[in-house]
């Protein structure tokens with residue numbers, strides 16, 4: 447834990463130095479906003495005792511379905527005046543589900559929300575906090591304390607929540623009020639992640655880092671953080687898949703996820719996520735798996751457009767991302783059942799999406815179509 451803080455301090459000092467130099471050279475402007483208190487390290491979940499807002503509070507606790515850490519639950523009970531546990535879980539929660547929970551929170555006079563789980567659990571907590579504020583007519587949300595049990599979504603440090611509307615389509619909440627107040631990142635909580643979740647959340651983190659690197663919002667903070675996240679993921683993901691109980695590897699992946707989450711919060715994404723949502727909506731691909739289909743093709747395009755910049759991150763993957771994913775047994779493609787009309791609709795939507803405008807290089811309609819077509823077959 448101390449080591450990680452040391453690295454963070456050195457990184458921040460280094461980045462401030464670099465930034466000062468760069469500002470003098472370019473007089474460039476940028477924004478950087480990550481208002482989340484982060485506790486990181488083995489056993490850091492027990493540091494929730496230090497969170498003053500929790501003391502004697504009435505708190506709502508969202509748990510992922512298989513949660514079994516009774517010690518942590520007992521600690522929470524001893525800190526708070528009352529806890530209201532919600533074990534109801536929805537992947538990409540329905541908007542109405544979060545509104546119902548917000549009504550319940552209002553009835554219980556909830557003062558604080560704790561989320562222990564993956565991206566969907568944390569997104570639920572964040573959305574409930576925002577809905578609570580809206581229903582209550584107040585101008586501040588209830589503080590959210592996020593304890594991630596997966597390593598990849600980065601939800602614990604982002605102002606986003608992915609929900610599902612009444613037609614079954616995914617949509618985003620994007621509001622600075624959605625930032626959790628605390629992210630308690632304890633790698634021991636990620637030890638229970640099943641194989642597929644380890645793989646696909648890890649790839650999601652990789653997408654956040656790589657897409658962020660090609661956004662117009664990528665600033666000097668991110669210029670160094672992205673390669674750092676790529677380096678960790680390239681050297682750790684295969685190891686953690688093979689040794690899921692290795693706490694050192696779990697810790698490294700949680701570090702990478704945290705860095706990638708900060709990148710996501712500050713830079714947003716490009717077109718990989720936009721395209722991936724189609725596979726989630728139309729073929730029920732989980733988020734990371736859906737993104738993994740389009741990431742190698744996007745990086746090939748990025749290399750064509752800006753080889754020097756793409757090379758800075760692709761070097762960590764032997765300059766071939768598709769083969770890196772294939773080496774993890776995670777090379778996926780667009781299902782055969784997807785027809786041309788469907789694929790055209792995905793390409794059109796990606797062309798119209800904000801992510802394309804957020805990209806540092808121009809992407810034509812034809813380039814997106816070509817990229818998507820390449821995702822129908824193996825190229826490794």
Ligand SMILES: [Fe+2]
Nearest residue numbers: 599650719733
């Ligand atoms: Fe993502």
